[in-house]
Amino acid sequence: xxxxxxxxxxxxxxxxxxxxxxxxxxxxxxxxxxxxxxxxxxxxxxxxxxxxxxxxxxxxxxxxxxxxxxxxxxxxxxxxxxxxxxxxxxxxxxxxxxxxxxxxxxxxxxxxxxxxxxxxxxxxxxxxxxxxxxxxxxxxxxxxxxxxxxxxxxxxxxxxxxxxxxxxxxxxxxxxxxxxxxxxxxxxxxxxxxxxxxxxxxxxxxxxxxxxxxxxxxxxxxxxxxxxxxxxxxxxxxxxxxxxxxxxxxxxxxxxxxxxxxxxxxxxxxxxxxxxxxxxxxxxxxxxxxxxxxxxxxxxxxxxxxxxxxxxx
Amino acid sequence: xxxxxxxxxxxxxxxxxxxxxxxxxxxxxxxxxxxxxxxxxxxxxxxxxxxxxxxxxxxxxxxxxxxxxxxxxxxxxxxxxxxxxxxxxxxxxxxxxxxxxxxxxxxxxxxxxxxxxxxxxxxxxxxxxxxxxxxxxxxxxxxxxxxxxxxxxxxxxxxxxxxxxxxxxxxxxxxxxxxxxxxxxxxxxxxxxxxxxxxxxxxxxxxxxxxxxxxxxxxxxxxxxxxxxxxxxxxxxxxxxxxxxxxxxxxxxxxxxxxxxxxxxxxxxxxxxxxxxxxxxxxxxxxxxxxxxxxxxxxxxxxx
Numbered sequence: 001x002x003x004x005x006x007x008x009x010x011x012x013x014x015x016x017x018x019x020x021x022x023x024x025x026x027x028x029x030x031x032x033x034x035x036x037x038x039x040x041x042x043x044x045x046x047x048x049x050x051x052x053x054x055x056x057x058x059x060x061x062x063x064x065x066x067x068x069x070x071x072x073x074x075x076x077x078x079x080x081x082x083x084x085x086x087x088x089x090x091x092x093x094x095x096x097x098x099x100x101x102x103x104x105x106x107x108x109x110x111x112x113x114x115x116x117x118x119x120x121x122x123x124x125x126x127x128x129x130x131x132x133x134x135x136x137x138x139x140x141x142x143x144x145x146x147x148x149x150x151x152x153x154x155x156x157x158x159x160x161x162x163x164x165x166x167x168x169x170x171x172x173x174x175x176x177x178x179x180x181x182x183x184x185x186x187x188x189x190x191x192x193x194x195x196x197x198x199x200x201x202x203x204x205x206x207x208x209x210x211x212x213x214x215x216x217x218x219x220x221x222x223x224x225x226x227x228x229x230x231x232x233x234x235x236x237x238x239x240x241x242x243x244x245x246x247x248x249x250x251x252x253x254x255x256x257x258x259x260x261x262x263x264x265x266x267x268x269x270x271x272x273x274x275x276x277x278x279x280x281x282x283x284x285x286x287x288x289x290x291x292x293x294x295x296x297x298x299x300x301x302x303x304x305x306x307x308x309x310x311x312x313x
Numbered sequence: 314x315x316x317x318x319x320x321x322x323x324x325x326x327x328x329x330x331x332x333x334x335x336x337x338x339x340x341x342x343x344x345x346x347x348x349x350x351x352x353x354x355x356x357x358x359x360x361x362x363x364x365x366x367x368x369x370x371x372x373x374x375x376x377x378x379x380x381x382x383x384x385x386x387x388x389x390x391x392x393x394x395x396x397x398x399x400x401x402x403x404x405x406x407x408x409x410x411x412x413x414x415x416x417x418x419x420x421x422x423x424x425x426x427x428x429x430x431x432x433x434x435x436x437x438x439x440x441x442x443x444x445x446x447x448x449x450x451x452x453x454x455x456x457x458x459x460x461x462x463x464x465x466x467x468x469x470x471x472x473x474x475x476x477x478x479x480x481x482x483x484x485x486x487x488x489x490x491x492x493x494x495x496x497x498x499x500x501x502x503x504x505x506x507x508x509x510x511x512x513x514x515x516x517x518x519x520x521x522x523x524x525x526x527x528x529x530x531x532x533x534x535x536x537x538x539x540x541x542x543x544x545x546x547x548x549x550x551x552x553x554x555x556x557x558x559x560x561x562x563x564x565x566x567x568x569x570x571x572x573x574x575x576x577x578x579x580x581x582x583x584x585x586x587x588x589x590x591x592x593x594x595x596x597x598x599x600x601x602x603x604x605x606x607x608x609x610x611x612x613x614x615x616x617x
Contacts, residue, residue: 013442163441170443238406
């Protein structure tokens with residue numbers, strides 16, 4: 001019917017970025033399972049997948065009760081040794097039985113939630129991503145955000161991290177729904193920290209779609225965080241040197257991480273490209289980065305002038 | 314940084330001082346979060362003038378969250394949701410100011426289970442990721458709430474935290490404040506039982522005197538000489554008593570002068586209250602401002 005997921009993204013709670021080998025240890029959530037690491041164009045480490053059993057109501061726009069039973073697939077990722085993610089998704093399918101089956105049935109279908117009784121895909125999709133969606137606090141129905149948040153907590157609580165992050169920044173959540181059909185993509189900003197994505201892709205669902213959503217979530221978080229840091233710097237409202245000092249964390253920790261669509265499979269790149277045209281993620285990112293660099297350059301000039309003045313005197 | 318605000322007895326002005334510290338710290342450009350853990354009477358909403366949660370919230374309050382009834386507690390953005398005109402716009406340069414209200418009619422925690430401590434650890438850990446300062450209003454006296462945060466902080470050794478003990482400047486309050494820290498089942502006693510190092514914990518505790526009437530205060534000008542002499546004698550006696558009980562100057566982080574406004578209504582003291590309507594004293598606002606700086610100033614927290 002459809003696939004729905006939620007990605008939570010945040011700053012890894014460590015003073016500096018962590019090395020590839022530390023990434024492997026931090027993400028080793030299950031003994032015996034390996035952490036997958038890719039090195040180009042940016043170090044990206046992905047934990048083994050873990051399952052959470054669920055038997056609960058699914059969110060619907062019509063508020064009709066739909067019961068789903070199965071397992072949620074979750075994993076954690078660290079990008080550039082700096083950005084941490086918790087990500088969960090479920091493939092929602094119709095159950096062939098009209099009652100709950102033994103757990104062995106569901107365990108044989110990892111990441112699948114079977115719907116008991118009637119349900120419309122559109123109703124579920126709207127319920128999950130619409131305005132009345134289960135926010136961070138909603139409790140009664142399937143809350144993938146709560147699962148993803150907990151997985152992100154697992155990473156952040158790792159004893160290998162010193163928890164002395166260079167700046168404070170909120171996590172963001174991206175709630176997404178993917179269906180098969182005529183290609184389209186819709187990315188929506190809700191509150192300061194909540195985003196939704198509706199994706200219709202040709203052909204059947206593959207885990208590459210999850211990679212795309214996680215990649216988008218990473219870059220949306222980077223953009224959101226850079227905007228926050230630039231806002232905090234109060235450019236024009238305070239002295240140049242002070243503004244530059246407040247921009248420093250962005251230069252030290254964020255600005256080199258922008259690698260859009262780095263891990264997106266070829267057949268899905270048109271979706272990224274369409275988001276690059278509108279709203280234009282990279283355009284906004286470049287303009288912000290330029291702004292930060294211009295501030296630094298201006299401040300350097302001012303310092304040089306001051307030094308020259310002092311020398312002449 | 315986590316700041317736990319506790320008091321020896323009720324009515325010491327713990328909540329009103331804690332909220333004002335949070336407010337001033339946000340004005341100083343930091344992202345601040347205020348958690349109303351005073352489950353018996355969660356009234357922080359009223360102090361921030363958010364009428365919707367004036368006595369706590371009916372859904373998704375901190376109490377519901379700790380009991381496992383909701384995945385995350387509700388957040389109230391004070392800059393957008395306050396009913397007070399002077400608070401409803403975020404001043405330029407100010408950080409975020411977020412209130413996590415308690416549950417209406419929640420009642421005190423009745424037991425301390427591992428799940429409750431785990432949820433507390435999860436919440437404080439997440440808030441520490443995004444806020445420069447989290448002020449946690451722990452209820453008055455010895456309570457499960459105080460034990461809860463003592464147990465939670467043991468599990469988060471890397472997250473810095475400090476305790477503020479609020480007390481009034483009277484004989485009973487000085488003795489009680491000392492007892493709350495060093496007495497049987499006091500903070501040090503319970504903290505050590507949960508695994509804190511007592512010396513380290515002692516260094517993280519400071520006292521704040523509230524509703525202090527200085528012998529040379531302007532309010533005392535109309536008093537008779539005999540009354541002033543008596544007050545002065547009382548004050549020096551109290552200072553001597555405080556010194557003996559470890560509540561003296563060295564362990565004190567700050568003092569809040571007696572302000573008529575706070576006697577009549579618990580509220581945030583804005584600069585407008587001081588400068589425009591002139592209902593509050595400039596000294597009170599300055600004391601809050603000073604405390605808001607000192608709570609994160611390491612030199613004020615060097616070992617005793």
